[in-house]
C-alpha cells in the first residue's frame with residue numbers, strides 16, 4: 104500500500120470509530136441495542152478505493168445517490184461483499200437500471216417508479232428491497248425536499264408491497280434543512296406508527312446523517328446514512 108493509501112486508511116478508521124461510538128452512545132441513551140442500528144456509509148463523490156478501504160474496515164452497507172457514479176463504483180467493487188443502497192433522487196427512466204445493481208432502493212417517492220423498479224428487479228433471485236421516502240417538510244412549506252407527502256404514503260406503500268418483485272422493507276426520511284431535527288423526526292414517529300400498523304413487516308427506518316444521527320436514533324432509526332463524518336467533506340463537483 105502507498106503512503107497516501109495508508110494515511111487514508113487511518114483517517115477512515117478513526118472517523119468510523121468515532122461514528123460507531125456516537126451511534127452506540129445514542130442507542131444506549133435511547134435504551135436500544137447498538138447492534139440493532141446499521142451504519143450505511145455514503146460514499147458519493149468518493150472513489151472506489153475508499154469503498155475498498157471501508158469494506159476492509161468492516162463496513163457492509165454503502166450508499167450512493169447518483170446513478171452513473173453508482174454503476175461505475177459497483178462494477179469496480181464487484182469482488183467485494185457489500186450491500187449497495189441507492190439513496191438519491193430517481194428518474195423514472197433510470198429506475199429499472201438502478202434495480203439491476205442496487206440491493207436496497209431507499210428513495211422510492213412516487214408511484215411512477217414502481218413499475219420500472221419492478222421490471223428491473225425481475226431478473227433478480229429474490230425481490231428488490233425498497234424503502235419509501237417520506238417528506239418531513241412542515242405542512243404547507245413550498246420548497247420540497249424529496250419524499251412522498253404523508254397523505255400519499257399509504258397508497259405508495261401498498262403499491263410497493265403488492266408488487267411481486269419488490270419487497271417493502273420500511274421508510275426513509277431526511278430532516279428538512281433549517282428545522283430542529285427533533286421536531287422533524289418527531290413527526291416521523293407518528294407517520295411510522297401508522298405505516299407499521301398497515302405493514303408490520305416493514306420495520307426499517309433509515310433516518311439520520313452526519314449532523315443529526317443522535318436525534319434520528321432517539322426517534323427510532325434502524326439505519327443511519329453517514330457521509331462526511333466518515334469520509335470528510337465532499338470534493339467540489341467539477
Ligand SMILES: *Cc1c(COP(=O)(O)O)cnc(C)c1O
Nearest residue numbers: 145168190312313328329330331
Ligand atoms: C449525502 C446524503 C447523506 C449523507 O450526508 P452527510 O451529511 O454527509 O452524512 C445521507 N442521506 C442522503 C439522502 C444523502 O444524499
